[in-house]
Amino acid sequence: MIPIQYYLLFAGFLFSVGLVGVLIRRNAIVVFMCIEIMLNSVNLTFVTFSAYLGDATGQIVVFFVMTVAAAEAAVGLAIIISLFRNKQTLNINEINLLKW
Amino acid sequence: MVSMYQFIGLIPLFPLIGFLINGLLGSKIKSEKIIGSISVLAVSLSFLVSTFIFFEMINLPTEERLKIVTLFSWINVGSINVDISYQIDQLSILMTLIITGVGSLIHIYATGYMHGDSGYWRFFAYLNLFIFTMLNLVLADNFLLMFLGWEGVGLCSYLLIGFWYDRDFENSTTSVAAKKAFIVNRIGDFGFLIAMFLIVQEFGSLQFLSVFSQASVIPSGDKILTAITLLLFLGATGKSAQIPLFVWLPDAMAGPTPVSALIHAATMVTAGVYLLARSSTMFILAPITMDVVAVIGICTAVFAGTIALVQNDIKKILAYSTLSQLGFMFLACGVGAFSVGVFHLMTHAFFKALLFLGAGAIIHSLHHEQNIQKMGGLKKYLPKTAATFFIAAFAISGIPPLSGFFSKDEILWKAFSSGSIWLWLFGIIGACLTAFYIFRLVTLVFNGEERFDEDLHPKEVPSAMTIPLIILAVLSAIGGLIGIPHFLGGSNKFEEFLEPIFKRANYQLPIAHDEIFMEYLLMSISVALAVGGILFARHLYLKDNSIAEKISKKYNYGYKLLFNKYFVDEFYDKVVVNPIKNFSDSVLWKKLDVKIIDEFINASGRITEYLSSLFVKIQTGVTDTYVLIFVMGVVLILLRMII
Structure with a gap:
């Protein structure tokens, strides 16, 4: 039987990959996938x-x-589609209208 | 047998229904006939029920006549219980009969008078609402419900004075007159309210029966009782337009004439007299208050009588006459003769309503001309109106055997027998003035040459208006017969009927010895003076008023003083109204409101703005930043949990 540490380490690794992905990637779909990870x-x-x-x-x-x-995923993808239709981009740094 | 007493709730209910129908649906109902009928029906049904109750009452033995019917509980706080409940006794049923009876006649009259007015439905809705609140005022079995009615009639008075809100009235608008009435009344209401607070503090109840039975054991001249009664009287001076709060009533003539007849002559303004009569037990124990009441009453009677001598607006004369007659009622109350005061209230309701309705008919037929100098010779154009008007004029002058004679003479006799020759002396002066000014009016309007525009062609008013005039004329003529005093061979049914109400009050009074000779003498003097006043007025004004003009030239200063109503309005403006206005403008508004209150509000806004400006940069709109801050936050929390 595989010891529990391996599972937990693997899960932690996956979580870190996802977190870093969310932080550093600019493409909305990739960010989205990272959240799924x-x-x-x-x-x-x-x-x-x-x-x-x-x-x-x-x-x-x-x-x-x-x-x-x-x-x-359904809702998120819908948002992404309508965002793309409006701004012709998926770069989340350019989607910054909601601010003071 | 079913007692009619339990249907007392119906009396105020009918006018309320009439008000709701006309008030809510009136603008949809196009037919004046339907609106008028609903309104008239509502009041006359109330009158019918009151008549039934009245006849049941007179068949009951005296001690069973008083009954209290509770409809539902209203306020129940601590030890204070106030119910919506009605007290049926001799006094309240009498007032109910007057209100609904005279009210029905005036409603019928108004269907003719208001014909073609754009606010027809509004008018009748208000009129029904007035009857409803007035009935609550007189039927209430406690001070608070009475106060509710008291305020309600004030509201209706306001609404109806300003009924023609777009019309001009004496250099301003009718809404200014309405506002004046409302605000002046508010001063009186303040007194009433404080009196109620004192009553609760002193007696722990607002119910008439409980308060009065507790009050009746207090020794005469008690300070608190004097304070309570004086404050109640302040309320009465407001509503019944006595010195010093009378200024609103002459301006109240801005309303339609049926309103002047119903509210500002026959019913609402007598509420003050009713209040005194109802609280007679307390008043009689406060001799100081009684003196104040009598003096204020007689002063108002003479004061208003002199003003009425020289006025030219037909409704103004009648308004000052109302003030004067109310003064007589207060005089009666002030000398302890409450039942006489109520008697005069009733006869006055008949003849003054008649005078006002007659004046309305004249104004109607002359297309809103109110200046009696521009009338004259109307007798042949308005025969019915003229005949009824003459009856009312004789009644108010106190010519026997018309109603006014009995009530006014009784007041003068009571004033005399109370031990004050001055009250009596001023009383007969007032009575003489009454006879003079009313016959000056009658003569200028109905006799002499025609001074109105030739193209006016006045003609008799429709029968909806003349029938109430005739009925009221009959009542004015014979209404006094129920109160013929004993020395004239009558049985004074009226006083006998009201006796149980004023039992406690009468008990406190010194017993007046009926000196028949004196009574006859005084009565002859007052009748002689009244006749003298009438003849003098006829003499001055019948042919032409050149003599009257000469007199007014000769005493120019006095004439100006009377014509300008002793400059009381100007005086109040200078001393009370303008200082308050200026104070409100320069201090309350520009200092307190703008500088202090507004600044507080603005400051709280500015502080919030400043605080948020410190953190506003965080919100960049870039998702990355948010996620980063979020993750940092989570890491911090985790670290905190681990360490």
Whole structure:
């Protein structure tokens, strides 16, 4: 059996990749994908603990997260499409109208 | 048998329904007939119910006549309970009969008078609302509900004085007159309110029966009781237009004439007298207040009577006459003869309503001409109006056996027998003035040469207007017969009927010995003076008024003084109104409001603006920055949790 540390390290690594991606990438779709990576790293942690503790709760939460992520993907992509139609760009630094 | 007493709620209910229908749907109802009928029906149904209750009452034994009907609980705070409940007794049912009876007649009259007015529905809605609130005033079994009615009639008075809000009235507009009435009344209401606070503090209740039974054991001359009664009287001077708060009533003539007849002559202005009669138990225990009431009453009676001598506006003369007659009622109350005061209230309601409605008919037929110098010789054009007007004029002058004679003479007798020759002396002067000014008016309007424009062609008013005149004329003529005093061989049914109400008050009074000879003597003097006044007025004005003009030239200074109403309005303007206006303008507005209150508000805005300017740079609109700050925040929190 693979020790729990590996799973957790892998999940942490995935989360960091996603976080750095969100911080440094400019393309809205890539940022979006990075967020998905972060969500899935958390899912992985949940499943890991679920398996190790023999408790199904973690897995149930994963289903919730997946559902929400799917809904969020739909809404997010819709926003991205309408943003692109309006500004002909997906560079999030150029999408900065909402400010004082 | 079903007692009619339990249907007391219907009496105010009908006018309320009439008000709601006309007020909410009136503008949709195009037909004047429907609006008028609803309104008239509402009041006459109330009159019908009151008549039933009245007849049931007189068949009951005296001690069973008083009843209190509670409709629902209104205010229940701590030990104070105030219900919407009506007290049915001799006094309240009498007032109800006067209000709904005279009210119905004036409603009928108004359907003719207001014909073609664009605000027809509005007028009748207000009129019904007035009846509703006035009934609450007189039927209430506690001070607070009475006060509600008191304020309600004030509101209706305001609305109806300013009814023709776009018309000019004496160098200003009718809305200025309406505002004046409202504000002057407010001063009186202030007194009423303070009196109520004192009553709650002293007696822990606002219910008439409870307050009066507690008050009746207080020794005479008690300080608190004097304060309460004086403050209540201040309220009465406001509503009943006595010195010093009378200035609003002459200006109230800006309203349509039926309003002047109903509100500013027959009913609302008598509310002050009703208040005194209702609280007679307390007043009688405050001798100082009683003296004040009597003196204010007689002063107003003479003061207003002299002003009325020289006025030229027909409604103004009648307004000052109303002031003067109200003064007589207060005189009666002030000498402790409350039932006589109420008696005069009733007869006055008949003949003064008649005088005003007659004046309305004259004004109507002359297309809104109100100056009696531009009338004359109208007798042959308006025969019915003239005949009824003459009856009313004789009644108000106190010519036997018309109604005014009995009530006024009784007042003078009570004033005399109360021990003050001065009250009586000024009383007969007032009575003589009354006879003079009313016959000056009558003579200038109906007799002599025709001084109105030739193309006016006055003709008799429609029957909707003459029928109420005739009914009121009959009442003015015979209304006094129910109160024929004993020494004239009558049984004074009126006083006997009201006796239980004033039992406590009468108990405190010194018993007046009926000196028949004196009564006859005084009565003859007052009748002789009234006849003298009438003959003098006829003499001066019947042919032409050259003699009157000579007199006014000779006493030019006095004439100017009277013609300008003793400059009271100007005096109030200088001493009260303008200082308050200037103070409000320069201090309250420009200093307190602009400099202090506004600055406080602005300062709180500016502080918020400054604080937000410190952090506003964070909001860049760039998503990266937000995410970075967010992550940093999370890291900080995590570090804090770990360490």
